[in-house]
Amino acid sequence: MSTTPLLLKRDATGEALYSTRAYWPEDLVLRFDRLTWRPMRDRYTVQHPAGGHIFHPILAKVSHACEPNCRVSLRERALFAVRPILPGEAITFDYQTTESRLSHPFQCVCRSPRCRGWIA
Secondary structure (H helix, E strand, C coil): CCCEEEEEECCEEEEEECCCCCCCCEEEEEEEEEEEEECCCCCEEECCCCCCEEEEECCCCEEECCCCCCCCCCCEEEEECCCCCCECCEEEHHHHHCCCCCCCCCECCCCCCCCEEEEE
């Protein structure tokens, strides 16, 4: 993570990933080339469209938001900004964009006006 301007810190959701610099839409936020395939989904994996579940230790720390600041591209194995991200802002993506179902549904705390509440 030394080449990526991201910081892990504790927050209300546990340990989460935060930006230490500004990003603009379509900026590369994280590349996750080295990943592990897992046979079953868990709270730290991302579902691959071809089947199976991938794990990357940094991607696993990205928080959920109903109006996220990033999107996951499994084809490019990368996380891209979808809107401007300020230094100190949590890095987020919408978990329901990659999962057919979550292994651990939860009550969302994103505070977005468009928050869906229960994420399953």
